[in-house]
Amino acid sequence: MDDVKIIEIKKSIFEDNDKDADALRGELKRKGVYLLNLMSSPGSGKTTTLIQTINRIKDKIRVAVMEADIDSDVDAVKIKEATGIPSIQLHTGGMCHLDAEMTRQGLDNVDLADVDLVILENVGNLVCPAEFDTGSCRNAMILSVPEGHDKPLKYPLMFSICDVVVINKMDVLPYFDFDLEKCKEYIHMRNPKAQVISICAKTGEGVDAFANWLLNEVNNWKN
């Protein structure tokens, strides 16, 4: 029998991705392009929120969207039809999240000289996307009222890495046992610095606050 040899590796499986993500962020900074990683559960209203937000900022800055899904291009088509901005669809090939390498491949299809802001709509999932740095400048997430105010306790990592938490579907608040104050308290337990913005993407209520946050972020990144 052959001798068994042990080769020590001692390497986190996230290490390469973290390096790729930092390199991508550096490149985006040099090019003056702001990348927002938007995450949420499936059905929280990411695409509707994006349409409302983009229609408020597209005359002020140049925006492109990358939609990441396991399959289909319904979101990319919807964004393009409703806003007229460039929108591309990425398929993750069954993966439950995007990593920095996949994000870079997506960005290869965007004319970076011609945009100020790229919004990455990550795969609908509160677990895996939180673990893989995409190389984005900031992370944002949408939590919708029907999902319940206890989600920050159940998915702590997601809430701890997000700079902004948008609470969507405020119009249905009377029909659900959703405690907004409790929700904010739980979010701040996990992440004291997180900004919380309540909106209703369907009616557009509150979307201005999110749009202004984004405009401000892009301007700061470019200067």
Add this chain to the structure above:
Amino acid sequence: MHELGIVFYIIRDVKKAAQENGVEHVNTVVMNIGEVSTVVPEYLTDCWRWAADKEDVLRGCELRCNILPAVTVCNACGKEYPTVEYGRTCPHCGSEDTVLLRGNEVEIKEIEV
């Protein structure tokens, strides 16, 4: 739920290490998995079997998981405690101001060739 994706990262890193060391076949991959890393070892080994057998260098290769205990430190009283048992609230002083020290690892410890 994301174990298959993690398996692809392990395969990529192990293949790279095998190549760098001029290894033709890897018999065992040993992982360090933290208790609160959100990786389920049983799912990881199931996904591993499916994906590793598609690679010549890893065919039949076993994936072993060492489970590392999770430890949290309390910023208020400075004491350490087991994370899985007490969560984010310090059992010594009741503070919520606590930080995970270890137990979040998903790392390749070593390979046997």
